Amino acid sequence: MTSSHTTTPLVRLLRYGHLFQRRIWLATLYSILNKLFDLAPPVLIGMAVDIVVNQQTSFLAQFGFPEVAAQLWILAALTFIVWGFESFWEYLLKLGWRNLAQDIQHTLRLDTYGHIQQLELTYFEERSTGGMMAILNDDINQLERFLDVGANDLIQLLTTVITVGGMFIYLTPSVAWMALLPMPFVIAGSYLFQKRIAPRYMAVREQVSILNSFLANNLGGIATIKSYTxxxxxxQQIERESHVYQQKNxxxxxLSAAFVPIIRMVIALGFSAILVAAGLMAANGTLNVGAYSILVFMTQRLLWPLTRLGETLDLFQRAMASTHRVLDLLQAKPAITDGSHALTAPVIGEIIFDNISFHYAQRASTLRHLSLTVPAGETIALVGATGSGKSTIVKLLLRFYEPQKGRILLDEHDIRDLHLHDLRKSIGLVSQDVYLFHGTVYENIAYGSFNADTEAIIAAAKAAEAHEFIMELPDGYQTIVGERGQKLSGGQRQRISIARAVLKDPPVLILDEATSAVDNETEAAIQRSLERITIGRTTIVIAHRLSTIRNAHHIYVLDKGEIVETGTHEALLLQNGIYANLWRVQTGEKIVYAN
Known part of the structure; x- marks a missing residue:
């Protein structure tokens, strides 16, 4: 199989666009027919000259119309018919190419975004959001612009060369070579132009991604920018990157601006040669005056469109540079693949971490030979300093990452064998970093449970101690939360996130610092609701506030990726180890002075 690195972007695009093959051929046919009728007016002009000069011996007179007036009326009718067909085919070609461009753009954007969603978290962590946005928007739009205009131009140019070249060879084979002489130079120049311009446009597309990344980061961090003035x-940062973009453009x-003037001078030589050589033949009587008129006009029709070849190739190379980036993204292989087994039976919720070792790329080990069991329906807590591996355990359970060693079981199923949809549908995650989508409170609670009715959504909000503050908002459940929920406080966002998880009603619930952004009163209220929510549900709680996990069935204390203490709250206090020390610090029994 040909490697994607050696196959041209156009070939890769054509392989991708096989779904639109019939429509591409139809649009191509419309372009050819339109150009054929567009080439007819010079022939009609030549016939008009022939009628005026030769009158009763003209070409049309041979068909039984000796009168000049009759010939001219017939020519006028032919002209009307020709222009009518030209307009008809032009309407169809524009309709065909533009709708095709929109549909391919739409399909390619959806396929690319759908593929991106299948990629692992590591892929997103190693790339900027702005760069991927540039591919999904600007690069795909570049392709749409070429299909909208450039594809038709290239097809019609080829049609013109074949049709007019054949006509020249038929009418005046002795001078046809003069009109065709510039063609090899134009083709060779176009080839060299493409080779030199392609890397320049690829550099432009790459810089677009960099610039978009800066813009996305700055707009997302506008509060920090303002607070630090x-x-x-x-x-100045944006000015620098925009200046680099300007320079690369x-x-x-x-290079692209130089192409047309050079090609125009080559074309002028061919046009001048035909003008003189065929004119001398007409003056000597060896060439009909009408035929000479056709040749002059057709030479212009043949050669002049070549001056637009630079603009078309410019558009083409921009599109191919963008296509290369889009298709490379589409061919990125997910590191985490979907399992083959569906979870057909109801999930009980037993979870086993069996000798798990894991480290992030180019970093020291985060987890070392970790083993723990979460019995179905029980609540366990993970405690430890920042970087001890607590959140990593959760990410491995959700298969955001894969362990280098060991396995994770859910109800005795290795989670690598399960469909990702089934696995993640069984787990509800309330993260410390709450993400709310731009929309209403109602829509954010219902996210992922789109068929839930209003009563269920309100019940979930009440269970998360969120209903009361929601009703105090300007539009209640229909209040717009803003991008990332910026119109709400941290505690309000967290309670909506809890309500979302409650509405999902998963057999496994993960609470990753679920009360970190709330005050003590709200924490107590949420804690009461969580005690009700977690009954009969397998729950993993990650907490720095030890008061929130004192009733857990089992507590695991992590240090540098290893479990160093286990037990209930009371048992760990009796051990007088890390947990007991943390408890005393948080309750004020032991004061730690800063150095």
């Missing part, structure tokens, strides 16, 4: 610094423009 770094507006001018960030403006100018580097490409310098």
């Amino acid at each position: 770094t507006e001018q610094y960030e403006l 100018q580097h490409a423009i310098a």
Whole structure:
């Protein structure tokens, strides 16, 4: 199989666009027919000259119309018919290519975004959001622009060369070579132009991604920028990257702008040669005056469109640079693949971590030979310093990452064998970093449970101690929360996140610092609701506030990726180890002075 690195972007795109093959052929046919009728007016002009000059011996007179007036009326009718068909085919080709461009753009964007969603978290951590946004939006739009205009231009140019070249060879084979002489130089120049311009446009597309990344980061961190009064610094950053983008575009423009003037001078030589050589033949009587008129006009029709070849190739290379980036993204292989087994039976919720070892790329080990069991329906807690591996355990359970060693079982099923949808549908995650989508409170609670009715959504909000503050919002459940929920406080966002998980009603619930952003009163209220929610449900709680996990069935204390203490709250206090020390610090029994 041909490697994607050696196959041209156009070939890769054509392979991808096989679903639109019939429509591509139809649009191509419309372009050819339109161009054929577009080439007819010069022939009609030549016939008009022939009628006026030769009158009763003209071409049309041979068909039984000796009168000049009759010939001219017939020619006028032919002209009307030709222009009518040209307009008809032009309407169809524009309709065909533009709708095709929109449909391919739509399908490619959906396929690319759908594929991105299947990629593992590591892929997103190693790339900027702005860069991927540039591919999904700007790069795919570049392809749409070429299909909208450039594809038709290339097809019609080829149609013109074949049709007019054949006509020249038929009418005046002795001088046809003069009109066709510029063609090899134009083709060779176009080939060299493409080779030199392609890397320049690829550099432009890459810089677009970098610039978009800066813009996305800055807009997302606008509060931090304002609080640290770094507006001018960030403006200078954007100015620098925008200037690089400007320079790379100018580097490409310098080459593309030179193409048309050079090609125009080559074309002028061919046009002048036909003008003189065929004119002398007409003057000597060896070439009909009408035929000479056709040749002059057709030479212009043949050669002049070549001056637009630079613009078309410019558009083509921009599109191919973008296509290369889009298709490379589409061919990125997910590191975490879907399992083959479905969870057909109801999930009981027993979870086993069996000798798990894991480390992030280019980092020291995060987990070392970790083994623990979460009995179905019980609540366990994970405690430890930042970086001890607590959240990593959760990410491995959700298969955001894969362990290098060991296995994780859910109801005796290795989670690598399960469908990702079934696995993650069985787990409800309330993260410390709450993400709310731009929309209403109602929509954010219902996210992932889109068929839930209003009563169920309100019940979930009440269970999360969120209903009361929601009713105090300007529009209640229909209040817009803003991007990332910025119109709400941290505690309000967290309670909506808990309500979302409650509505999902998963057999396994994960609470990753679920009360970290709330005050003591709200924490107590949420804690009461969580005690009700977790009854009969397998629950994993990650907490720094030990007061929130004192009733857990089992507590695991992690240190540098290993379990160093286990037991209930009371048992761990009696051990007088790390947990007991943390408890005393948090309850004020032991005061730790800063150095």
